[in-house]
Amino acid sequence: MTQITVPEVGESVTEATVGEWLKKPGDLVKAGDPIVELETDKVNLEITANEDGTLHEILKQSGETVVVGDVLATLVSGDSAATTPAETSQASTSAVSNDQPANPVQEAPVVRATPDVRRLADQEGINLSEVPTQGNRGRVTHTDVEAYIQQTREKAPVQPQFAPEAPQAPQSPEMPPLSSSPTQVTTSPAATDDLRPVERVKMSRRRLTIANRLVNAQHTAAMLTTFNEVDMTKILDIRQRRRDEFEKRHGIRLGFMSFFTKASIAALKAFPRLNAEIEGDEMILKHYYDIGIAVSTDNGLVVPVVRNADRLNFAGLEKAIAELAIKARDNKLSIADLQGGTFTITNGGVFGSLLSTPILNAPQVAILGMHKIEERPVVVQGQIVVRPMMYLALSYDHRIVDGSEAVRFLVLIKELLEDPEALLLEG
Structure with a gap:
């Protein structure tokens, strides 16, 4: 069993974010094949296999922060496919339920995207495999996702917004009846703000570094x-x-x-x-x-x-x-x-x-x-x-x-x- 670890990528780079996994457990890989992307504050790196084998288990998921030396995954040496944790679990389930026919699992297409793009898609409830790409060798970018969001919103029907009716004040025998003029609805600022669409997007490691350096330059020079x-x-x-x-x-x-x-x-x-x-x-x-x-x-x-x-x-x-x-x-x-x-x-x-x-x-x-x-x-x-x-x-x-x-x-x-x-x- 061989460990795939976070390499030293530079004197000033100590942390990285796990990006897209280019291989999944059970996949055969050749020496030099890219396995996973790491996003640092300076560049994105592809971690490659050092030898032929089978990807056995992924230990760090997309979006996790890792440091130099952390184990990202394990690789079984050799050309024959190794039994992955997922396959072992599937085999156990099949042994218990032999009387039930196996249902074929539709394998999801592999989509290439950075962690911040995936976070944006998750927040918007978007399936990245449905987003059309504009070049970039099939990689889904922020621009692609934002264009897809805009296109989806333009197609979505607009639902009318109605303000809640104000409760009628109780009539008192000593008071004259209320006039029939239109009712004015007063909405608090907090309630108004709740109706306004907002979006929270976590900044990538590189964006945070750029922000810190620009502020530091203005403060020190x-x-x-x-x-x-x-x-x-x-x-x-x-x-x-x-x-x-x-x-x-x-x-x-x-x-x-x-x-x-x-x-x-x-x-x-x-x-x-x-x-x-x-x-x-x-x-x-x-x-x-x-x-x-x-x-x-x-x-x-x-x-x-x-x-x-x-x-x-x-x-x-x-x-x-x-x-x-x-x-x-x-x-x-x-x-x-x-x-x-x-x-x-x-x-x-x-x-x-x-x-x-x-x-x-x-x-x-x-x-x-x-x-x-x-x-x-x-x-x-x-x-x-x-x-x-x-x-x-x-x-x-x-x-x-x-x-x-x-x-x-x-x-x-x-x-x-x-x-x-x-x-x-x-x-």
């Missing part, structure tokens, strides 16, 4: 944000002219992130304190450039890191960013993908954000916020013209970054983006 805007005309022109050739040569589309990453690295080299962190009474100035790229997923925001981004050309950056984004959305990021990082770029423009104040990704001391490209009238050489403009936001830790330094840093990024050829010279 002297955070300030400065703004500027950039004319995207020349970058859009380059992308339009070179798009097909670039994709044919490198197998990847030329996006915006490579331009912004290149410009940020050039500015970090000119203003090294924005590529630092604070440790006690010291500043740690980092002379390498591991750039974090914020990615939104169903389970919350994650920031995978492009290592040594200064050594990559435009195609290398686009490929690295695309690979990390795909891994993030497929819950395939490793702890190593998320560790470190010296500076972060976040793009709220993909969701339509025109302006925002990004929060620091501690212990980093600066983060660049991109936004939606919008055509606006601007004055160029005394003439009013329409240009594709983007607002930029730089949040920084004022404890070690002076205001003038932050402003000049952002101005340099603006100048480099408005003159993309300068990025080639910087590279």
Whole structure:
């Protein structure tokens, strides 16, 4: 009998939540087959079998909190199926009731979903096998469940709500009869609130960690944000002219992130304190450039890191960013993908954000916020013209970054983006 335990997944990760069981007792497994998912505060992990055998017993159920070393299940080595606890119980029952015909049990389809999605489905009384999925390799996501809930509510008939009639006051001989005007019903605030639909959804481990870190960043850093805007005309022109050739040569589309990453690295080299962190009474100035790229997923925001981004050309950056984004959305990021990082770029423009104040990704001391490209009238050489403009936001830790330094840093990024050829010279 082999034990399947919670492995060590990183120095800072000590707990996890049991996610979806991908195998059930009695299933034959091969070495390397994924058996169960674990949800940590950083990534989702698939625990695999170390050898061929049969899954014997599941000891930790979906939603349970586990720590490193806990036994999740047991595995019987070998290719032959082992008798599971469920099979033993079924055999005993059959021996007692031999005169009754066996009823075939319809096996429920296996549905892939994270623990927080399962909790939402349980609270709403939804069978996950009935929820249609939108990609994600058959995995049911929060978006799928919420869309199903909305669709169900739209189809459900609306029941009219009637207020209870107020009791008639007793008539006294000395009092005149009550008038026949309509009765006014007074409902207490508490009674009104009871009729309003509410939903309680337990936050996932990752969501709780994100919340704690964002609050901690605001409490510990002297955070300030400065703004500027950039004319995207020349970058859009380059992308339009070179798009097909670039994709044919490198197998990847030329996006915006490579331009912004290149410009940020050039500015970090000119203003090294924005590529630092604070440790006690010291500043740690980092002379390498591991750039974090914020990615939104169903389970919350994650920031995978492009290592040594200064050594990559435009195609290398686009490929690295695309690979990390795909891994993030497929819950395939490793702890190593998320560790470190010296500076972060976040793009709220993909969701339509025109302006925002990004929060620091501690212990980093600066983060660049991109936004939606919008055509606006601007004055160029005394003439009013329409240009594709983007607002930029730089949040920084004022404890070690002076205001003038932050402003000049952002101005340099603006100048480099408005003159993309300068990025080639910087590279």
